[in-house]
Ligand SMILES: Nc1ncnc2c1ncn2[C@@H]1O[C@H](COP(=O)(O)OP(=O)(O)OP(=O)(O)O)[C@@H](O)[C@H]1O
């Protein structure tokens with residue numbers, strides 16, 4: 137039986153981030169992808185031109201349709217846009233008893249467009265993080281969630297402890313927004329830290345890296361991997377997707393979702 141994975145996130149018309157990145161990642165990692173769309177974005181490699189949130193009832197209808205027929209083995213959340221969508225989605229995840237939850241607390245697109253309303257931060261902290269098997273904030277998102285300045289590894293460790301205390305079983309503070317030639321994703325499981333280090337690829341084509349990484353973790357969890365194994369595999373997946381450039385669009389281009397399978401590691 138193939139594992140089924142659900143993404144609850146926004147649509148990116150440009151195909152590099154959001155629902156589209158998630159479904160491509162699921163496909164490459166041999167899991168069956170499903171989606172509940174929370175917002176439409178008119179978006180390309182140059183930026184986000186507009187955002188249209190889906191009415192919360194329709195978000196819940198999508199979850200209901202999935203719940204009554206296609207119960208997911210894992211799910212990830214991405215752009216949820218508003219406090220009311222976050223709270224309603226969190227309630228349904230609990231009601232349906234869905235586990236293996238990856239929470240990517242998407243707030244702002246790389247070009248600066250707001251993908252989450254300011255007053256929704258509290259709902260992420262209080263409603264969503266307690267459900268998370270893994271949460272994957274980037275450094276600016278972890279700063280907002282913890283109200284800390286995270287310019288050193290020690291502070292990031294303190295922030296990871298705080299996010300774990302808020303209820304996330306595993307915390308990954310991604311290092312894409314850090315500095316230097318080496319990039320470190322910090323993983324915390326409530327007892328020890330793991331530093332996933334890689335070379336920083338010198339590229340502007342990093343649109344949708346966070347979505348792709350979180351989707352790959354969800355795929356791993358759905359297939360029965362431990363959280364740590366799923367995170368390590370996801371790191372390999374996203375690194376290759378960034379390294380083997382597609383060169384699409386004239387701005388911040390998408391990553392290459394084929395690269396992992398083509399490199400022969402994904403079979
Ligand atoms: N230039 C790079 N070279 C290698 N790996 C990178 C690079 N940029 C990001 N990554 C990796 O990609 C993953 C996502 O990290 P990042 O911090 O970019 O997420 P993000 O800001 O949430 O992405 P986005 O908002 O564009 O979806 C992490 O595993 C990170 O280490």
Ligand SMILES: Cc1ncc(CO)c(N)n1
Nearest residue numbers: 146147148153154215245
């Ligand atoms: C729909 C959507 N979700 C997430 C991101 C973050 O990369 C984006 N740019 N667009």
